[in-house]
Ligand SMILES: NC(=O)c1ccc[n+]([C@@H]2O[C@H](COP(=O)([O-])OP(=O)(O)OC[C@H]3O[C@@H](n4cnc5c(N)ncnc54)[C@H](O)[C@@H]3O)[C@@H](O)[C@H]2O)c1
């Protein structure tokens with residue numbers, strides 16, 4: 001690791017304002033998915049440390065929320081500036097623990113920082129209301145106040161941005177945060193805490209609890225001081241956390257799984273559609289919640305589109321994310337490879353044809369060939385489950401109504417995409433798709449300015465945009481008799 005600032009790679013975790021070193025007790029190894037080498041160790045913490053962090057956050061919240069919005073905004077702005085100033089080091093740490101190519105990791109750092117920048121601004125615009133009274137002597141005030149201690153649990157696929165997308169608005173709202181990052185990628189979270197402390201944000205407000213997920217999550221969901229659980233991860237775990245939180249009536253933010261349709265109509269710009277497919281399907285090696293998971297192509301353009309797509313995919317370089325020119329890094333672990341292989345084998349057993357790839361890459365380990373399947377049908381696992389890997393399954397369709405029905409035929413509802421030129425069709429299809437987000441003639445929709453989130457089994461709530469701040473606020477109605 002060739003960091004400019006070696007203090008950003010810290011084998012310790014901040015708990016309730018104190019750093020606990022990995023050497024102080026049992027630790028957890030973190031492995032580079034590209035090489036299998038141990039990168040470092042983090043402390044193995046548990047319910048006790050989670051409780052300590054929650055109580056410290058509660059204590060620190062009072063003085064923090066009493067600071068002016070301008071003060072909190074300024075500290076978030078400073079945090080943003082430090083993240084951007086250390087982008088290269090943060091990107092290298094991210095690539096080494098998660099595997100994505102360095103250029104993509106740098107893109108994630110910039111994207112993650114944009115949430116801190118955005119919510120530094122939103123912090124100063126948490127407006128309430130004064131509503132005309134219902135009686136002559138009554139005045140109605142609506143105040144917005146911090147919801148309380150926030151527990152955040154995040155996944156390994158975006159180990160920087162999924163954290164800032166939660167922590168920045170929570171701190172801006174005046175809350176304290178206790179974070180459990182994914183065990184595969186804790187160092188990105190720890191580096192963010194190092195920079196938050198350096199920016200002047202009280203460390204008691206932002207703890208990072210590394211260790212067994214179920215134990216730590218159990219404390220987070222049971223502790224009544226926690227008033228908001230914000231989770232990004234699989235639908236299965238999200239549902240479990242929702243059940244666990246019910247006893248203490250916590251507000252839930254759930255950013256869960258997806259099964260995005262990507263539809264290419266006969267009036268699409270095919271070159272643009274191929275470009276959109278590459279970014280929507282192969283970003284992070286297909287390991288994003290908003291990846292195209294089913295690609296529907298209208299009959300009359302199927303051959304032209306699929307030929308262009310395969311030509312473009314064949315040029316994607318597979319390798320260690322630290323190598324220049326690499327576009328597809330390793331999958332996160334062996335289980336991820338096995339899931340991709342299961343989806344390919346199942347599809348082929350049910351009649352799908354292999355147009356490109358289909359096997360583990362010659363690099364070995366968890367590297368996999370980018371793959372294209374044709375003649376895919378709705379009865380295949382790849383149509384019903386999130387693949388989370390570099391496999392593009394192509395479906396044919398005839399008419400618009402039929403493809404909308406197929407696109408909506410899933411319990412998920414996170415992202416969806418389609419390419420078309422006719423304006424009437426654009427509005428008809430965008431309005432008919434049952435998803436939280438729709439990309440029209442683009443395969444990349446995620447940005448801090450927009451509300452990110454899904455419907456149905458893809459979750460609750462939104463992150464980013466002005467809506468993302470509301471998730472960490474409670475409304476208080478004050479009825480004044482004057
Ligand atoms: N909607 C979104 O914004 C979004 C973003 C990224 C990933 N995801 C989804 O996340 C999944 C992939 O990420 P993953 O494999 O890390 O998901 P995961 O659900 O296995 O793990 C997510 C986080 O939850 C923790 N966790 C696991 N079991 C837990 C438990 N019983 N109690 C408390 N915490 C627990 C993990 O340690 C990790 O930190 C995919 O389904 C993907 O679609 C969604």
Ligand SMILES: O=C[C@H](O)CS(=O)(=O)O
Nearest residue numbers: 157158287288289290446
């Ligand atoms: O995996 C899903 C994340 O939300 C990725 S992104 O926000 O689309 O970059």
